[in-house]
Structure formats: structure tokens, C-alpha cells
Amino acid sequence: MPEYSVIGKRMPRIDSAAKALGEAKFTADLALPGMLYGKVLRSPHPHARILNIDTSRAEKLPGVRVVVTGKDAIPYKWGVFPYTRDYQLLPVDRVRYYQEEVAAVAAIDEEIAREALDLIRVDYEVLPAVFDAEEALKEGAPQLHDDKLGNVSVRIFVDEGDVEGALAASYLVQEDRFSSPEENYCQTEPYAVLANFDSSGLDIWCPNAGPHMKARPLSTALGLPTSQVRVRKVFIGGHFGGRSEISPADFIASLLSQKARRPVKLVYTREESFNCVRQVHACSMLLRTGVDRDGKITAVDTKIIMDGGAYASTGPIAGSVAYLMWEETYRMPNLRYEGIRAYTNKPPRGMYPHHPRVAFAGLEMHLDALAERLGMDPLEMRIRNAVSEGYVTPTKTVIHSCAETETMLKAAEAAGWKEKRGKLPPGRGIGMGCGAVISGFPMGIRGGSAAFVRFNEDGDVTVISGVVDNGQGNDSMIAQIAAEELGLSVSNINLVTADTSVTPADQGAYSQSSTLLSGGAVKEAAADAKRQLFEVAADMLEAKAGDLEARDGRIYVRGAPDKYVATAKVARTALSRNHTILGRGFRWPTVDPKRDWISNPRGQIASTFSFGTAIAEVEVDQETGRVKLLSMIAAHDCGTPINPMAVEQQMQRSAVEAGPQAVLLEKHIWNKGQNLNANFLDYWFPLSVDVPRIEPIIVTSNETFGPFGAKEGGLSITVAMVGAVANAVRNATGVSITELPFTPDVVAKALANKGGQVQ
Amino acid sequence: MPDHKTLLEVLRVDLSLTGAKEGCEDGTCGTCTVLLDGWPVRSCLLLAAEAQGHEITTIEGLSDGERLHPVQEAFVNYGGIQCGYCTPGMILTSKALLDRNPSPTEAEVREAISGNLCRCTGYTKIVESVLAAADGTGSTVNT
Numbered sequence A: 001m002p003e004y005s006v007i008g009k010r011m012p013r014i015d016s017a018a019k020a021l022g023e024a025k026f027t028a029d030l031a032l033p034g035m036l037y038g039k040v041l042r043s044p045h046p047h048a049r050i051l052n053i054d055t056s057r058a059e060k061l062p063g064v065r066v067v068v069t070g071k072d073a074i075p076y077k078w079g080v081f082p083y084t085r086d087y088q089l090l091p092v093d094r095v096r097y098y099q100e101e102v103a104a105v106a107a108i109d110e111e112i113a114r115e116a117l118d119l120i121r122v123d124y125e126v127l128p129a130v131f132d133a134e135e136a137l138k139e140g141a142p143q144l145h146d147d148k149l150g151n152v153s154v155r156i157f158v159d160e161g162d163v164e165g166a167l168a169a170s171y172l173v174q175e176d177r178f179s180s181p182e183e184n185y186c187q188t189e190p191y192a193v194l195a196n197f198d199s200s201g202l203d204i205w206c207p208n209a210g211p212h213m214k215a216r217p218l219s220t221a222l223g224l225p226t227s228q229v230r231v232r233k234v235f236i237g238g239h240f241g242g243r244s245e246i247s248p249a250d251f252i253a254s255l256l257s258q259k260a261r262r263p264v265k266l267v268y269t270r271e272e273s274f275n276c277v278r279q280v281h282a283c284s285m286l287l288r289t290g291v292d293r294d295g296k297i298t299a300v301d302t303k304i305i306m307d308g309g310a311y312a313s314t315g316p317i318a319g320s321v322a323y324l325m326w327e328e329t330y331r332m333p334n335l336r337y338e339g340i341r342a343y344t345n346k347p348p349r350g351m352y353p354h355h356p357r358v359a360f361a362g363l364e365m366h367l368d369a370l371a372e373r374l375g376m377d378p379l380e381m382r383i384r385n386a387v388s389e390g391y392v393t394p395t396k397t398v399i400h401s402c403a404e405t406e407t408m409l410k411a412a413e414a415a416g417w418k419e420k421r422g423k424l425p426p427g428r429g430i431g432m433g434c435g436a437v438i439s440g441f442p443m444g445i446r447g448g449s450a451a452f453v454r455f456n457e458d459g460d461v462t463v464i465s466g467v468v469d470n471g472q473g474n475d476s477m478i479a480q481i482a483a484e485e486l487g488l489s490v491s492n493i494n495l496v497t498a499d500t501s502v503t504p505a506d507q508g509a510y511s512q513s514s515t516l517l518s519g520g521a522v523k524e525a526a527a528d529a530k531r532q533l534f535e536v537a538a539d540m541l542e543a544k545a546g547d548l549e550a551r552d553g554r555i556y557v558r559g560a561p562d563k564y565v566a567t568a569k570v571a572r573t574a575l576s577r578n579h580t581i582l583g584r585g586f587r588w589p590t591v592d593p594k595r596d597w598i599s600n601p602r603g604q605i606a607s608t609f610s611f612g613t614a615i616a617e618v619e620v621d622q623e624t625g626r627v628k629l630l631s632m633i634a635a636h637d638c639g640t641p642i643n644p645m646a647v648e649q650q651m652q653r654s655a656v657e658a659g660p661q662a663v664l665l666e667k668h669i670w671n672k673g674q675n676l677n678a679n680f681l682d683y684w685f686p687l688s689v690d691v692p693r694i695e696p697i698i699v700t701s702n703e704t705f706g707p708f709g710a711k712e713g714g715l716s717i718t719v720a721m722v723g724a725v726a727n728a729v730r731n732a733t734g735v736s737i738t739e740l741p742f743t744p745d746v747v748a749k750a751l752a753n754k755g756g757q758v759q
Numbered sequence B: 001m002p003d004h005k006t007l008l009e010v011l012r013v014d015l016s017l018t019g020a021k022e023g024c025e026d027g028t029c030g031t032c033t034v035l036l037d038g039w040p041v042r043s044c045l046l047l048a049a050e051a052q053g054h055e056i057t058t059i060e061g062l063s064d065g066e067r068l069h070p071v072q073e074a075f076v077n078y079g080g081i082q083c084g085y086c087t088p089g090m091i092l093t094s095k096a097l098l099d100r101n102p103s104p105t106e107a108e109v110r111e112a113i114s115g116n117l118c119r120c121t122g123y124t125k126i127v128e129s130v131l132a133a134a135d136g137t138g139s140t141v142n143t
Helices: A014-022 A058-059 A110-118 A163-168 A211-222 A248-258 A270-275 A321-331 A356-374 A377-383 A406-414 A474-487 A514-541 A569-574 A642-667 A717-733 A744-753 B009-013 B070-077 B087-100 B107-114 B125-136
Strands: A037-043 A048-054 A064-069 A103-109 A121-126 A151-159 A172-180 A192-197 A199-207 A227-229 A263-266 A282-291 A296-305 A334-342 A426-440 A449-455 A462-466 A493-497 A548-551 A554-557 A560-566 A583-587 A609-621 A626-635 A694-699 B033-034 B040-043
Touching: A014 B070, A014 B087, A037 A110, A037 A248, A048 A064, A048 A103, A058 A064, A058 A377, A064 A110, A064 A248, A103 A110, A103 A248, A121 A449, A163 A282, A163 A296, A163 A334, A172 A227, A192 A248, A192 A583, A199 A248, A211 A248, A211 A514, A227 B107, A248 A263, A248 A493, A270 A321, A270 A554, A282 A356, A282 A449, A296 A321, A296 A356, A321 A334, A321 A356, A321 A426, A321 A569, A321 B070, A334 A626, A356 A377, A356 A642, A356 A717, A377 A426, A377 A717, A406 A609, A426 A717, A449 A474, A449 A514, A462 A514, A474 A514, A514 A548, A514 A554, A514 A560, A514 A583, A514 A744, A560 A569, A609 A642, A609 A694, A609 A717, A626 A717, A642 A694, A642 A717, A642 B125, A717 A744, B040 B087, B070 B125, B087 B107
Parallel strands: A037 A263, A199 A227, A296 A334, A462 A493, A626 A694
Antiparallel strands: A037 A103, A048 A121, A064 A103, A151 A334, A172 A282, A192 A199, A192 A263, A282 A296, A426 A609, A449 A462, A449 A583, A548 A554, A554 A560, A609 A626, B033 B040
């Protein structure tokens, strides 16, 4: 790696102090003069026609300023894709899940708003409902959307090579059915919106993963020009894939404000945050994996059914990620994948880093089972099937920079794999998993990022970018990139980010593209500003602009560091010559524009990919089935780490999400469409005492598209650690448990069925 | 002050001290944590009336003007903060631990903060931050 002054350095994030001081303001912390408080009335039925809503008594309650129903809104159905427009953000004639929004109130305080809800009378005609994805797909099931027959939200079908032939000719084939119920994001910050509508348009603060992604649909739903909807910068308490889409809460708060002509704050309860934003799909999957005598994968064949809930959300993407991650992780000459996302009368399901957990646990357990049958070390099996730079996947995506094998070897060494695998005492197990993640996938006209770099009078810089920071450190990331490019220190960089009134469009914090595209755009803008500075400095130094460098706050002649001028002085000199230094840049992913999730799943899917290997060690109590995590190791190829501390943070988060959360603990329990554990007492998730320290290992590779060679910061581990913990439990128990999560009752039952034998 | 108001409501609404957060309504998440006579308590479960006569420390009261308290500094320097929502509660709980037990083991740290939920960090760097605050290394960046 070249000698950078800022890139690759461990540093605190630029906003950590504000958070430590309690100064950082999240949406629910904000207040505006004359603010009203909103509350939402929710459906008591999982599926019903709305016959009539009588709001007259609520309107008359002293303190109530406005009541809205779907009739107050423009008829508009929203969807992430043009062909998934099925979501009316405040329904008019039908509710499709228990607790779906029906009406809303804005009042001078929360108590009055809550009281007003009780005064709204809704007449429903209850309709038959369906709560299971496979049931929903059967003929005769209640239909949720008139234009989506058979309750098929999306069907993804990929068929490359000759899967049946390859499986028939395989030396060994493993076949299993895996299943997992719903999970949830549990962002520590409950969902909240502050909306302020006046004659200049709408200002709105809310958790988001891309303010520009919310502004557009919100403007259409409200009948406003997009430029008059200003999604403002705010601190966000986590997103994890669940806050990227416009939410009914965003729309309802805005509508209330529009009608009341006053600011409206709508804060969700934890139960509403569980049930009324997004959840994570329940899945069932049939998987067949074939290998040849040398342990090389011959074919992968799968059918996966996903319970999508009542609306489409990011269905085409969620329906595709399983096969995409598989084919980018392991060589597989033949691949057949059928993914069906079904509608059911439950809350809508969105994207989540390790979704679908059955896919990553399943394929990894298959590889271990096949390795066992071949008498091969699972590490050796992974190495034989690893992808590398230049590899072309079945769906015709080319792998660029790739250090996957290195992640396998480094993780194995750190974990003591060779010393432990097959040699642990009874009840203990060690397991491995690998994963790859796409970075920068196509999102049409909204798939790119742009930025400005402005020099201020004191020589400091302000970077203006649409990138959003949900807590993963994106603001600090672009400050480091700008500082490196301009040869300044991070303390000279100021930011204006994630504000649609000011910042140029950005694709948002998904498809792992913030470093790649948002960071890339900032680098371009900084380079542009630097070019302008060099023109002025060249004159001041009587040198050629092409011979200049910028570092440590100075611009100097390459090879003659004594011939320099302070960067701040150059910026001021420019102003004295009536020249404003203003840099601009943009970055778009290099993907095949003809590739489509559904109609043409073939071609370059992303600009680049990250890779990771995880290893976990567990101890399983043979009587109770309780799994204790002893150690977790993660090795991730991020190209170049912009800030190693930040990359480690992402890897550690990913490990805990994939291991204890996905494999061991998290699930929702249902009764006829009602979520029985929408609270933190009954929804189990990992506490500080439930996890060991996560040991992070950063691996670099020769990435050419990402800024300074950087890819993404750690998400491969959310795929890899699912397999690692699943395989560790498999190793400890001697059983491939096919039902996730591996809660004590599930493990105990598996052990009992096996006769309690441990390998 | 109405009898039914919780300490959390009075802090956030009447006193505009929004460092203490609301996260769960049932006292499980710990984002509302403040110190009452030095002990971490759930301000969402405490009536403001019950707090009268006691010393309440919120996150805003920890720093000295712009100077961060050593625990705050350690969290900043050791990467113990990501989205920041659990941070005020987490820091106050950690401070209370170190006031009672200046050299905790890792297990004691994890036990002490087991009532503060975090979804962003996986807890590793939070534990490292608290241990760094304990042994004095938290005042410089963890390289």
C-alpha cells in the first residue's frame, strides 16, 4: 500500500465526541415551535375491507388539530421498482396486516392524541387471511393484491448450465430442507419523524439510508415538486437495511403537517418499530449441492420460498441475494435458483445483511457434510472452491480484486484450525464459513453519487455530499478521503451531508456502495479542487502544475519539498484573483445496464466484491442444548481500509449479527398474524454477556475502482459468520440442524433424535 | 409537576436534556439510563417525584465544559461508539462501574453493561473502551 498520510490510519470518528457528550440529536430529540404530536390508529384485523371511518368525535376533542385518513391523500401506490407499486401509504379501502395504518391524529400533546385515536370509529369487513408463505401460494388462498395472482410478489429464476445433468454425474450430492422464521432489525432508536410543512415546502427529519431516496416518493405521494421536499440531516440510530424505503410514518407525519400547517412529530413505540416499519423474511429452502471426487462443487440447485408480508418492499433484491452471494463466494459451474417471495397478511419484509440466513447456513453446512463424506478438511474444501480475480460467475459477473483465499488462510491460522478441527473434547466444536458481498449494484438513474468540495476563506474545506451516516462512519470516511486527496488533515474538513436541500443526489447506504461511490465521488471532487489549486500554486511557485503535490497542508514541487506554499494561502490567493475554488465530481457503478433482477439476471452485477472468512468455536450443553460462543474470528478483504478501526467495527458488528443473532437466538412467534414477541423482553437478542470478543483481521487486495483501493467495510462477515457458527454447532453436536435459530430447545431436540451422540 | 411524569419525560421535555433516550417502554434497553446517587437507574421506570431529593447525573453532566470525562474519552478513542444511541446510557453505566470497581475484569465489565443493549458494535470495542478507561490508556487513540 502506498504511503498515505491519512488513509489507512486508525482514528476516532469525527462525530464520536458529540455522541459521547449526548449532544447528538436524533429525530425524537428535535423540537420546533408550535409542534404537534402525532399518533396512528392501527387495524385490529390482519385482512379487512375498510367500509367507513368516522373521525368526527376525534376532531372535536379539545387539543386535537387535525385528523387524517387515506381519503385525505392523493391516490398513489408506491413501490421500489415500477413493477412493484403496491403500497398505498395510508390505505383507503383495504388493510392487509394486523396494525397496518388506518388513520392518524395530530394534537397538542401525546396523551390527547392517544385519546383521540379511541374516538375514531372504523367499520371493517373482515376478510379471510393467510399467514404462511407456502399456504399463500396454494390455489384458493386469500389474495392480497388483485393484480398479483397466486400471491406471488416476485419470482426470481436463474438456470445456468445443466444442473440436473451435473448432479446426476456428481460423485456426491447433499440434499436438505432448511427453514427459519422472521427476525427483526431492532435498531436501538425507535422510528420517529418530524415533519414541517409551510409555504416553502416540506422539511422532514427521519431515520433514513439515503435522504434522496425518500424525497422523491414522498413528493409524489404529497403532490409536491421533489425540490420542495427537503429531507434534512439528522443523527440516525442504526438502519441495517430496514430504513431505506419510504415509510408510512414519513408520509403520515408529512400529511398531518400539510393539513395542520404546523410541525408534527410522530414517535413510534418499540412495538410499532417492530411491527410497522420492516421485518426480516421468514424462509424455507430446499437445497441440493453436488461435488466431484476432489471436493469441487459441480452444481447448486435450490428453491427458496420467502414470506414477504403484505407489500413488495425490495422484493426483487431480497429474492436474489442468496444466489448472488453463493456464486461470488464459490466456483459453481452449474447453478439453478428459484426464489419465490410470497405475500402474506403480515408486516412487509425488507433487506437485511445476512438475509436469507437459511441460504448461508445451508450451503456452508452442506460443504462441511460433503467434506466429511470425502474425508477432506473443510478448510481444504473451501480453498479448492474459492473464487479468484478474473473468475466469471454462472450469471456472467466478473470478479475483480479478490483476496478470498488469503482470508481463509489467515482466519484458519488465527483460529488454530488445524490444531482444533476434529480434536476438540466432546461438546465443543469449531466451524468455518465464507462469504462475498456485492459493492455498487445498479439502481437506474438514482445509482450514482455526486459531491462538491468548497474552500473556505480560512483555507479549510467543506465537503458537500449526499452520503448518509447511519452509525457506520460514512461521514468520517469521506472526511478522510477528502483530507488525503487534498493533502490536509481531517480536522480541516467540514461536512454538509445527507440533506436534499443542499447535497447532490447519492444512491444511499445500501448495495455496500458508500465507500465505493459516495467516497469515490468525494475523491473526484477533491481532485478537481486540487487541480484548480495547483493552477494558482503553479503561478505562485513558478512551477508547472503537473509537478506539484499536496501534503501536510502544503503544496510543493515534487522532489523539492522546500519549494512550497501553504494550501490555505493558495486558496486565499485564488480569492484575491477573483477565482473561487470549487471542486465537483461524481461516481457511478460499472455494471451491465441490461442486467435486471427478474427479466435478465445475467451480466455484471456490481463494480466489485468483498470477501470474508469467519471461524467460530462453541460449546454445547448436551442436556439443555444451550450454545455458548467461545471465540469468533473474522478475516475480511476490504481492498484498502480507509480507517482500520472503522473496518474492525463493521466486521465485529457483522459477526454478532450473523452468529448469535441469526444462528442462535432471533425469531418472531406468531398467532394468526399477531406478533407475540414485539418487545425486548420476549424477543431474544445478544447482550454483552452473550458474545466473546470478535477478533478482526483486515486483508487487502488490489482494487482499482474503489477510492484509494477501498471496497466495503465488513459486510462479507455477515454472510461468513452464519456458516461459521452453524458449522461450529454442527461440529459440536454431530448433527446438521436444519431449523434456525438454534435455540436450546431446537438443539436439545436434535441431540435427542440423534441419541445424544457426539462425534 | 404532575405526579405521573417519569424522570425520563421531565429530563427530555421539561429540562431539554435529550441525552437520555427512550428506547423500549419496558425498561429493557437501558438507553434511558441516568445515575441516581451514583447508581445506574432506568429513568423511564422512575417517577420524577421519586427522584426528588436525590442527585441525578445525566450524560450532559459528565463532561467539564469541552473537556470529556475519561470514560467519554476512552469511548471516542477506542471505537466504542457507532450510531451513538446507546452511548449515553452505556457511558454512564460504565462510569458507575469504574467508580465502584476501578479495575474490573472483562467479565465484570460485560456483566455491568448487560442491561445496555447495543445493535451496532457487537460489544467488543465497548468492552475495550471501558477497560482502557480503567487502566488510563483511554486518553489516546487506540493504535
